[in-house]
Amino acid sequence: MTKPRFVYVTYIRTTPEKLWHALIDPEFTRQYWAGTWQDCDWQPGSSWKLMIPDGRVGDAGEVVEIDPPKRLVLSWRNEFMPELKQEGFSRLTYELDPMGDMVKLTVVHEMDRPESKLIEKVSTGWPSLLSSLKSLLETGESLEATRHWPKDM
Secondary structure, eight states, rough: OOOOOOEEEEEESHHHHHHHHHHOHHHHHHHHTTTEEEEOOOOEEEEEEEEETTTTTEEEEEEEETTTTTTEEEEEEEEOOHHHHHHOOOOEEEEEEEEEEEEEEEEEEEOOOTHHHHHHHHHHHHHHHHHHHHHHHHHSSOGGGGGGGOOOO
């Protein structure tokens, strides 16, 4: 049986350095990732947290691999939805490949647990967040739908 896996590829008119910054800088992520920010010092083995605007920890894990501005691998566990938290840790990989005046961004989110509800959930979340990131970098404005944390979560 193959493990659950979500893969998303997009091309963004930017530099690898600007995209890297956009992926890890707390002030930047707030603009396209529903007001959340990442708490991390971005060293191998460092703890990583995605903080919800109300102060809760949304997701947590650690930096597995980091090679700026090319590759970032995080272990990732949802912390605020009990049915997802109990699934344990998944793995998120960002790969940035420069291609002329753009960067190919590949996002892979995977888990060793068959029929993962977490991978099912992130498969619906990542496309809008990454589209918003692309819009923000290319136009200076994120997508309205990704600017604020949902009231019912």
